[in-house]
Amino acid sequence: MANFLVIQTDFGLQDGAVSAMYGVAYQVEPSLVINDLTHEIEPYNIHDASYRLWQTASYWPAGTVFVSVVDPGVGSTRRSVVAELADGQYIITPDNGTLTYLAKYVGIKAVRQIDQATQRLAGSSASHTFHGRDVYVYNGARLACGKVDFAELGPELPVAELVTFPLEAPQQTETTIRGTIDITDVRFGSLWTNIPADFFKKWAVAYGESLSVSIYYQGVVRYHDQVIFGRSFAQVPAESAVLYINSLLNVGLGINLGSFATTYQIGTGNDWTIELTRSPK
Template sequence: MTEALVLQSDFGVSDGAVSAMYGVAHSINPNIRIFDLTHDIPPFHIWEASYRLVQTVPYWTEQTVFVSVVDPGVGSNRKSVVARTHANQYVITPDNGTLTHLWQAGLLAEVRELDDKTHRLPRMGESYTFHGRDIFAFTGARLSSHDITFEEVGPLIPLDEIALLDRTPATRDEDAVEGIVEILDIRFGNVWTNIPVQLVRQAGVDIGHRVIITISFRERTVYEQTLSFGRSFADVPVGSGVVYINSLDQIAIALNQGSFAHAFDIGIGNDWKVRLQQI
């Protein structure tokens, strides 16, 4: 049986890069089942690649193989790795921080260094700039087709030795919680934080309450308003702001039928702090 092969990259689909990865996979197994997570990760944006994995991986079946290629260090001495989750899915990626969110969510069971001198497209040639095609898609197709086992990809490496991004956890201070802008819900412009709803409830805040939301960038306040904590966008008038629980059970902020991120020019990462305080 062929397992699902799920691809993610920052390549876009305006040229032949993604299609070449498909071609390599089909050359390994003409019956392979390939799916796209996304190829619209902003160029070189490892943080977003890491987040999209934790947003997606838990909802796929056992033995699914993910290939994630956001690789600004391609051709350097950075490692290539294959991670196994506790649910026995596999993630093939550069060891550059892409596994951060999966690791911090407690989803990774073990990681092996991919021996890319052995596991590489035979006709790779002399190029060192397209490991997504020549190493990652090649290995992903072989793993998903059971041509190789996880144990054969390379030696185990300690989990605490993989590269991790600097990611500030959410905290609670009596009647307030603080976190970061984790990601943007790109199409709709909603702002997703890393604040779990359980932490908010520990601070005495729940749906139906009014809360003060403060968003700052490098200690400079860029937004501060009192908003309703609603179940969904429709709990407030069109154009109004609302706090809600997103699909990963974390706190998010939106404008009903508008883009909160665009309206207030919000970015993502540790420099973007979000504070939610009970009134």
């Protein structure tokens, strides 16, 4: 194993929950290297948790263990699972849709169901509301340091039985591209779409070219304007909109020295769609 443990939650850092998870992991193995993916996922937002794992996991070495706890169903009959990715990383999480983006864009090699009654922190069996501490990070630490094997964590499940949510595929014609607003670049308010850079290559869109951009919420227009395609934000004046290729090689939409999401009150998910059009050549 890589001895790396990466943790994601919707807990925030205003109380001791995350620190308690760190403590459990270090009790399992003090030499673990623990990193935070984020603890600022919007509460209960499984979609964003799924996206952030996809954004991050493949950049870590094979054997890295991720623990993701965005768990509105804690204490219910939802399953706890550990998934082995095609690239060799592991994800421990509730089976509630968190693995959707990884299943779609990275590939899941195998899945096992964790026995929450037996594979848990000693003395925690009377607690049913903090599986992040008692089940997920405990087993994540054991897996990351090699004190337990993937196969020992529970029986194998068919990958096809994982809970997932629908992802809309981007579409392209000679004059129109349609996609979804998958996530925001939280700190700076840029919109990250599911439209691949290859769509712009197919169109041979040149830097400096303007495209017509429309954004819809449940089919109702929330934004419409002509926007320049730039290499970076510096290609346009301050407070101007720009289309660009983001770090995941998808089309992004932002404002130079401003927040597109805040300025135009744009959200994320399948309800938020984007349409790009160009004049026929």
